[in-house]
Amino acid sequence: MTRLPTGGLIDRSKAVRFRFNGRDYAGHPGDTLASALLANGVRLIGRSFKYHRPRGIMAAGAEEANALVQLGSGSSAEPNLKATQVPLRDGLEATSVNCWPGPRFDLRGINQLASPLLIAGFYYKTFMWPSWHLFEGPIRRAAGLGLAPEGPDPDRYVHAHARHDVIVVGGGPAGLAAAHDAALAGGSVLLVESDFELGGSALWRPEVEVAPAIAALRAMANVTILTRTEVFGYYDHNSLAAVETVMAGDGPRQRLWKLRAGKVIIATGAIERPLVFAGNDRPGVMLASAAQAYVQRYGVLPGHRIVIATNNDSTKEVASVLTAAGASVDVVDSRRGLSVTHAKGALGVKAARLSDGRTLPCDLLLMSGGWSPVVHLFSQSGGSLRYDDTIAAFVPAVARQPVECVGGAAGDLGDLNIEPEWETPGSGKKFVDFANDVTARDIAIAASENYRSVEHLKRYTTLGMGSDQGKTSNVNGLALMGELTGRAPGNVGTTKFRPPYNPVTFGALAGPLVGTLHTPIKCLPAHAWHAEQGAVFEEHGRWIRPTAYPRSGESWEAAAQREALEARTSAVLFDGSPLGKIEVCGPDAAVFLDRIYVGTASTLKPGRSRYGLMLSEHGVIVDDGIFVRLAEDRFLVHTTSGGADRIALAMEEWLQCEWTDLRVAILPATSQWAVMTVSGPGARQMIADVGTDIDLADFPHMAFREGTVAGFAARVLRASFTGEASYEISVAARHATALAQRFGRAGAVPIGVEALNILRTEKGYLHIGVDTDGTTLPDDVGMAGPIAKKASDFVGRRSLLRDDAAREDRLQLVGLLSDGPMLTVGSQVLAPGGTVPGPSDGHVTSAVFSPTLGRPIAMGLVRRGRSRKGEVVELYDMGTRLKATIVDPVFVDKAGEKLNG
């Protein structure tokens, strides 16, 4: 045990039980996993990323690059957490990462034998023959550190917004003082601290008094304090992203904050840098300040015989603290011409070899290569950095947003008297980036291959790309590159700091809109009635709709066949409520619709309707529907079910941006109306049976009437998507269920979307987005007629005059009859010669088994299809070849006589 008998901020009156690699340990409230492991004498935590070298604990905070652990298992697994940032709690179970069977003996440690081959850029130069993909699998399996969760995350995450006059990031001495000053000025202040305690460096430097400042801030009504909250991103408009770990029992696990501030004060302190000497990654080699933190904050003495290697004055305080705690301390100061050149020991440091040839036995080797202000957020905000020779570090220079750095983050590090020694002489593996196993030799290789730019250095060597994002490695790496290329560190520069500062769970980013909330799904007003009828539901265009109503022992496919046949022989009920409904009103409504649709609206009489195609500026079909003239200045426009919102927005855009002279109002009304469509030879009689005041005898196809049906105020349109006589009955949504019940009692058979798909395919009615794609023009689907007749201009017309639109070899919608089995949607029509892979002559867009004809039918877009009727073509799908004859796309009732009932 290395726990000191007194001292620290832990609660020694309580024990916290936890497990690491299957062994039971105990710590105290206030411990991190790292401090508790050190207190229990555990120094070996895991294995490194590439070489599988033994690694221990090198830091005490977010800069930890070695001590990664896996928490939990199964769906609750959390890989690659820094042991220094995991608060200890009862029942915590942690394991090492990147080793098997364990960190003491790791079979993949064999990688160390191959280390001369695994240098920077090795995978750019090797594994090229015969194919990279041959090696990709094994390499990916060998990489990745911890293991990803095996199932959906069982935890809950929420998002929240907040805005404050001042946001202070960092609750150390500088941040507390800045927050206090800002609060006295009267504005709202938010103080954000990533640790579970306020205090920052004062937590391990008890001589710095912060308790009064904390108490004062807690007493101020205009101050909000968030602990356990990491600000990980700084974006435009002075907005920050932070993730809060919520400790409530059944509540969310984390809360993602989207913060806006009038001014941001960055008080994130500074991070101590390692020294670059051979074996500096051994377990037991640690940043000097971390050892002080373990003693003074956690009451843990991480070693008894300690060597401190330094190049600056900050270690004086460390040596004093460790000596007072009972350790024997030797200081090796490169400013006096003496350096540690090698850390000896395999699974833990045992001695330090010095540049004068001596060897000092030790169980803890501390290093201090200077300090780097945590300027990550400042850089993310767009601020520029400059290199300060007096502290040998990059500090904030010019801000681009209302942001200020204070304390260590601003470079206020006291009198360090630093004399950098970026690389200690001597041979051996000298690690620069511990997380990604990047050594000083890798930097030299990059320089020798002319990857001199800091951006190229990063990408070629992976310097700074590990889970610690280069917190301890970037400055050392770029300074080494500078030495190798004759440039000062300031002239090498840094890479741009990017979010996240610390790894963030995907769950926090996704927030609550996951699972069934991920995509807002609409429900039909009569959903419950459909469920009572045995409907099987499926999502169609963001609506959850009945696919079919299978009876006992019946598959949904069989049900759809039965329902389609019912529509051809009796009367069926289809819930078409999602049908887009937009009222277009105003003195210029007809002119507006003339420009929007291929069909002409201005010649339409009130009470009548017309089919229209809507084109993009490129002439491509983007929607279709029937528009009804309700009055001289009022139209009811129907869009496709999935297009209601999109088309309303498109109309607004034309009106507000291009045709500002037109007096038109666009009023979406889709959800107001439930649409129950009664269709089939018996439809008219069925409507009469439920009761209506509309004269059904004088109600031709494409006419519109208002009246009552079954006692409910209704709008009724004679339009058909089945090819049978149909009545689209719109009632207020609250009456949807009652109307459906009335028709159900009258004998109407409910049909689902799948039956409707069969019926419309039998009739050759196209389905926008299914039988058309992003290239389909009106003539491609045989609808050039209305264009030729229309006198006025409309959106997309000019594009139809392009040479490409008049090409004879365009894909055209035709019917396809196979020589036996059903065709598959997406099957390719092979060009003459039938080579695979080879040129395609089109593809199948719709394919069903027609219960009316008793055979499979299909539609497809085929090159020059209309002039090839009668031709037998070969189709290819997933290794299967079939033959089909090109025919007219209307398979049933070609004359359209059934529409009139």
Added chain:
Amino acid sequence: MADLAAWPSMHGSEVTWDGAAIAARPVEGFRLFRVKFAGESEEGAKALGLPDCGHATPSALAIGPGDWLLIHPEADADAAAARVTTAGGYAIEVSDALIVLDLKDATQVLSRLTGLGIACFEPGRTARTRLAGIAVVLAGLDMGGVRMIFDRSYARHMRRYLDLAA
């Protein structure tokens, strides 16, 4: 096929708002009309006493530039719609298209969820924003309450969200 197990409330008759993590009470006994003008709306809006963008009166909410939502007791709803026509506007009934919920003590949580400042929820103020991935209209009520209006087809989605996002 849809995973019905993931939609337990889908087989129920109607969505219930009882017991939501954010207390919600449906507003009933009113009719709603969406109102726009064809072309310039300034004069007509003034004649009808319609509020400016971002504001609301007891019977009208400005939900966008030149876009209003009228909310009237059933007794005088037809007369209100007629007044719109007289003033040269166009009104369509949307009573069945929308869910109107009064949320109790909700300003803080809605501010957190939407990013809108607390001032947006003061009585007489209204905002149109995005919540739970859908468009909503929010209007401040007395005593820290907020009226929330959204498309009825999203009722089940919103019911779940109010529980999970609080």
